[in-house]
Amino acid sequence: MSGHMSGNGTPSVIIAGDIGGTNTNLALVRRTKEDFTILLALRFSTREESSLAKPIETLLFQAREKGIGDRPDICCISGAGPVRNGEIQLTNAPWDIKASEIEERFGLPAMLINDFTAISYAIPLLDPDNPSQILKIPHCDGSLPPTPKEGLALVVGAGTGLGVGFLLKQKEGRCLAFPSEGGHSELSCWDELSYAYHRWLSDQLSYAPGAELAVSGQGIASIFSFLSGPGFDTAMAEPYGIAFSPRPGEESSIDAAILRLPEQDRPAEIAGAIRKSPRCLLTMELFVRYYAAKVSGLASVFLPSGGIYLAGGISSKHETFLLDGQRFMRTFERNYSPHMRKYLAELPVMLVRDYSVSLLGAANAAVQLGSGANA
CATH class of the missing domain: 3.30.420.40 (ATPase, nucleotide binding domain)
Known part of the structure; x- marks a missing residue:
């Protein structure tokens, strides 16, 4: 050579x-x-x-x-x-x-x-106008804010764990990236079900859980385990529009089969069974909401005028579920502050498709x- x-x-x-x-x-x-x-x-x-x-x-x-x-x-x-x-x-x-x-x-x-x-x-090597590399995610009002070539960008991605980084985009393609362990920052809660999951994790850890325990492959498996245990009441799923049958039959056999798998093999099976198992559907629904809430929270810290990039294998593999009915964006744009709601609605958010x-x-x-x- x-x-x-x-x-x-x-x-x-x-x-x-x-x-x-x-x-x-x-x-x-x-x-x-x-x-x-x-x-x-x-x-x-x-x-x-x-x-x-x-x-x-x-x-x-x-x-x-x-x-x-x-x-x-x-x-x-x-x-x-x-x-x-x-x-x-x-x-x-x-x-x-x-x-x-x-x-x-x-x-x-x-x-x-x-x-x-x-x-x-x-x-900076990817073309924001090439949908095979980057998909621009519409906001709830249908808008697609332009992506500046310069400025601070936030990069977040769920895979085996949860990765977080940020990037200062400069002139002539130059850039400066900064590492982060933001995946271990706090896990958000917003309703009875998310608080119940938070308590379930806290009881196991004897400490406040981090976002990675919901927003990752291991997080998907962990959410499913919680939903399969005594700490979950099916009434908690009603605000999500997901109904559990009083006689689950096939649903129970699917869920039981997943629980018999090694933990690292469960996420793919859970995602593949969302049309057959309400428990699997609720698991993925919670995953997306936790994901969007964490990205939204990080955006309020970094103020990423250069855009937000969703990377990681889970985002690209489950793109349709993530975006269907604006599932991700509906949670991302939520904030108690009207000022922040307006700011979040104006940020370009993109999904990285190039593996x-x-x-x-x-x-x-x-x-x-x-x-x-x-x-």
Whole structure:
């Protein structure tokens, strides 16, 4: 393989990685001017690996086998967890990532960044007018506020956990992203059912629960467990327009089958059974409302004039449910303050559809931050 740094000292070929609680995604990415091209991308199971060494070796081996003659200049890995002293302690995975181990093993400078820092760095690479990359979400009045090219943007996404980051969009495509662990901030409540779930979590934790325990894959599984237990009264579902049959029959068998699954396998089954099980439907309804309430609360903190971007696998996989009947936006626009209701109604809100966004973001971070930076 051949490789070189560009004339201004920035990398031209990057190993980009996105390490989550479920999947480990790696890619070999080439940069030409302001464009990035994924030469080869591979996916691994995070829980079946014990470190990044074998996946990176596999990526480089397959690149050689496919005749890709580009040698990487740098490795930039994003992970679901905070970066401290060149290390990421993955929030929802059994192993950690160390920049020093990558550098020693592969002889490359290595950068580590938070997963939502990577997504933030991908935002300027996406075309807001291309619906295959970004979907603009209409507000309750049908309006679609324009998306400014500059300003502070908020990036939030539900996946295995809940990721939060923010991005300062600058001139000529430059940007500066900031990491966050906002997914662990407080969980909102607004009615009898949401308070009951909050109490149920608090009793288990002996502390106030965080938003991730509702707005994530694990949150979906947790909500379903609560709705299947003695702390839930079916009368609580009436304000949601969801009726539970006094003789559930098939509904009960579906719910029981889901409870027999390993917890990490439940979210997909719950989402797939919303037309057959009121309990599954109510679970997803609560998930969306918790999601929208958290994004709305974060918007009041950051005042993201540059727009709000919903990322993460759950948003894209369940886009129809999220947006049907303005399910997300109806909760997002709620606030006790008339001033804030008006402000929220004027913010551009977008759903990121491009699943390669994290890998592109890691590559862009390598270019914009330079080697040796860990954020």
